[in-house]
Amino acid sequence: MSTPEIPQRPWRQRYHVSAIAWTVTIVVLLILSSMATGANFGMFLANINQFTVLLVQMSHPAWAYLSVIIQPLYETIQMAILGTTIGAAFAIPFSLLAASNLVGNQVLRNLIRLFLDLVRTLPDLLLAAIFVAVFGIGSTAGVITLAIFSFGMVSKLFYEVIETIDMGPLEAMKSVGASKVTIIWYAVLPQILNQFVSYFLYTLEINVRASTVLGYLGAGGIGVYLQRSLDQFNYSATAVIILATLVVVMVIDGVSNHLRRVLL
Amino acid sequence: MQATATQTNPIISFKHVNKIYDNGTVGLKDINFDIPRGQFLVVVGLSGAGKSTLLRTINRMHEITSGEVLVDNESVSDYKGKALRHLRRQIGMIFQNFNLVKRATVEKNVLSGLVGYYPTWRCVLGLFTPHDRKRAFQALDRVSLTKKLFSRADELSGGQQQRVAIARALMQDPKIMLADEPIASLDPRTTKAVMDTLKRLNREDGITVIVNLHSVELAREYADRIVGLRSGELVYDEPIDQVTEAGLNQIYQTKPEA
Numbered sequence: 001m002s003t004p005e006i007p008q009r010p011w012r013q014r015y016h017v018s019a020i021a022w023t024v025t026i027v028v029l030l031i032l033s034s035m036a037t038g039a040n041f042g043m044f045l046a047n048i049n050q051f052t053v054l055l056v057q058m059s060h061p062a063w064a065y066l067s068v069i070i071q072p073l074y075e076t077i078q079m080a081i082l083g084t085t086i087g088a089a090f091a092i093p094f095s096l097l098a099a100s101n102l103v104g105n106q107v108l109r110n111l112i113r114l115f116l117d118l119v120r121t122l123p124d125l126l127l128a129a130i131f132v133a134v135f136g137i138g139s140t141a142g143v144i145t146l147a148i149f150s151f152g153m154v155s156k157l158f159y160e161v162i163e164t165i166d167m168g169p170l171e172a173m174k175s176v177g178a179s180k181v182t183i184i185w186y187a188v189l190p191q192i193l194n195q196f197v198s199y200f201l202y203t204l205e206i207n208v209r210a211s212t213v214l215g216y217l218g219a220g221g222i223g224v225y226l227q228r229s230l231d232q233f234n235y236s237a238t239a240v241i242i243l244a245t246l247v248v249v250m251v252i253d254g255v256s257n258h259l260r261r262v263l264l
Numbered sequence: 265m266q267a268t269a270t271q272t273n274p275i276i277s278f279k280h281v282n283k284i285y286d287n288g289t290v291g292l293k294d295i296n297f298d299i300p301r302g303q304f305l306v307v308v309g310l311s312g313a314g315k316s317t318l319l320r321t322i323n324r325m326h327e328i329t330s331g332e333v334l335v336d337n338e339s340v341s342d343y344k345g346k347a348l349r350h351l352r353r354q355i356g357m358i359f360q361n362f363n364l365v366k367r368a369t370v371e372k373n374v375l376s377g378l379v380g381y382y383p384t385w386r387c388v389l390g391l392f393t394p395h396d397r398k399r400a401f402q403a404l405d406r407v408s409l410t411k412k413l414f415s416r417a418d419e420l421s422g423g424q425q426q427r428v429a430i431a432r433a434l435m436q437d438p439k440i441m442l443a444d445e446p447i448a449s450l451d452p453r454t455t456k457a458v459m460d461t462l463k464r465l466n467r468e469d470g471i472t473v474i475v476n477l478h479s480v481e482l483a484r485e486y487a488d489r490i491v492g493l494r495s496g497e498l499v500y501d502e503p504i505d506q507v508t509e510a511g512l513n514q515i516y517q518t519k520p521e522a
Contacts, residue, residue, distance in 0.1 A: 168361050172357070172432070173376065174325065175352055175355070176376065176377050176436055178349070179349065182388070186368075187365060191365070
């Protein structure tokens, strides 16, 4: 009996040709794009002391300011929850229609996706500016902006989750004579529910941060105070706002981790 | 006597059934045969011979290209919408991968076999009658899994999951049970439990059972009749008392490769 010969790996595999090629390509692209945009690393180093000055000022948070921002912070959280909920609710039917494993009609699916791409293309700042103009300064404009922004993002995350589900239960439900809606309710939703919740909370977290920026445009919440403190060079107040927002984001993160564990 | 009765009134008939896939692959080629009521039929053949396709043409999970499939003397090809769902709800089906909703309870999985009999809104709200909940319990009793009623499906072993799938199919009160490689992912002991359960439903309830199998030994042990497929063609069809080793081997002969 002769021992079988060990097959030789092709030289492309042996010298990791494609991995090296990709790394080189990416580095070259990075260098080229920094040259094209005029990003200058030297300038970054030269001006870094300005940044440290700012940091030093911010390292003495004016804790007394906390009592002022509690109310707007609360409003920010309300805005984020409301906006995310509205957006996610609308995202569910759209994501079901955009999933290639549920909708065979390519034309319909691509139309829905085109619409979702369009929604995602609109920058949230532009939306906020429009809705502040329409509804006036205040949290209504903020909620609507966040709802549309969440809708675009969550729809995409949702339909990508739907496309990864096990199709077996769908086949089984089809074989017992279930209607389309029943198939979705019995075979699709149970498979995606916990990821839906997880993405919902992720979006909520993003929205808390986004709404601080929206406040700049008068869309309500903590952002109004952030802008005011920066305009007044009152960096110790800015620090309090940032830290308070951090706490909120951390709490949401904690809740979302906990829920994911429970739901899994 | 019985022979004439079954010949005149088969529960399923294939008449010149052809299936050609979009890419030109031939799935089924001129299939002609009848399945009498109450038969335990086993379909054998190599992977890719068309066993799954054949099975799925019966409940229209696959469409045929030409010919006719008759269930209860009615051609199923033109069924649409409600008529199609009504056809499917009287045909139980179990699968190689069980196809349970793993995150749902065993009870919910079993009850889901009933959704063809309920309006959509009642399914969505989960409004099953107490009578049907009791039936779900009885269906589980028939596969000896009542203790697992409120367990989550993914806590069960493979053999137990397949028995839950059988209980789900039982809720449909089926005239026909299709089983596509039901034991391919199971070990020998659980294989016996699943095959015995199918046999019992066939004998006790008179359900016509059609099973796709890889294993010729199992086919000989359980079948009333064995048919063989090779490259989409029906190449073998014998009642169990006529089945011989040599005849079965012929199913697995591959055409000489060029």
